[in-house]
Amino acid sequence: MRLERLDVSHLDAVMALAEAGQAHAWGRATLAQALNDDTLEAWGAWRDALLLGYAVLAWLPFEAELQAITVAPSARRQGMAGMLLTHLVTRAHQGGAERLLLEVRASNAPALALYRQYGFDEDGRRHGYYPPVGTRGGKREAAVLMSRPLAARGDG
Numbered sequence: 192m193r194l195e196r197l198d199v200s201h202l203d204a205v206m207a208l209a210e211a212g213q214a215h216a217w218g219r220a221t222l223a224q225a226l227n228d229d230t231l232e233a234w235g236a237w238r239d240a241l242l243l244g245y246a247v248l249a250w251l252p253f254e255a256e257l258q259a260i261t262v263a264p265s266a267r268r269q270g271m272a273g274m275l276l277t278h279l280v281t282r283a284h285q286g287g288a289e290r291l292l293l294e295v296r297a298s299n300a301p302a303l304a305l306y307r308q309y310g311f312d313e314d315g316r317r318h319g320y321y322p323p324v325g326t327r328g329g330k331r332e333a334a335v336l337m338s339r340p341l342a343a344r345g346d347g
């Protein structure tokens with residue numbers, strides 16, 4: 192397994208993984224923009240020539256945000272998301288961010304468990320933030336806002 196920075200040349204592989212791995216995947220245009228954006232960095236977890244996971248980090252003033260993380264269904268529970276998250280925590284820390292932020296659907300138990308295991312705590316909720324899952328009826332869903340402090344670089 193290796194981690195490699197992704198760019199727009201990986202768009203097809205990222206798109207295929209996003210569609211296979213997530214109910215609310217980003218569209219192709221959004222993914223293309225993310226892979227081209229200087230304020231974002233995307234990292235992929237590869238096994239040989241196969242992209243099995245990716246995660247996107249956004250740089251904000253003083254903080255960084257995890258904008259996406261997805262692992263191929265066939266490769267889950269093998270530590271791949273943990274590996275990507277650990278790498279992004281290191282990148283954010285090295286880049287001088289004070290905290291790593293994220294938001295997640297309140298019903299996304301696997302992701303909530305992942306984030307808690309990797310040191311994220313809940314900061315609050317945005318009620319009715321996400322559209323319902325699926326196309327028929329359903330209620331909008333809360334976003335759980337989470338963050339993890341990062342030791343400030345060079346702060347004695």
Ligand SMILES: CC(C)(COP(=O)(O)OP(=O)(O)OC[C@H]1O[C@@H](n2cnc3c(N)ncnc32)[C@H](O)[C@@H]1OP(=O)(O)O)[C@@H](O)C(=O)NCCC(=O)NCCS
Nearest residue numbers: 260261262267268269270271272273295301302304305308
């Ligand atoms: C959430 C997701 C990224 C986890 O990827 P993964 O590679 O399977 O996660 P890991 O193997 O690194 O798991 C690390 C820890 O997360 C937690 N976890 C992961 N999947 C879990 C599940 N299905 N149920 C409960 N806990 C889970 C566990 O604590 C796990 O540690 P353990 O295996 O030692 O118990 C993956 O399920 C996924 O791609 N889901 C769809 C996309 C998504 O929801 N992304 C998050 C959007 S905010």
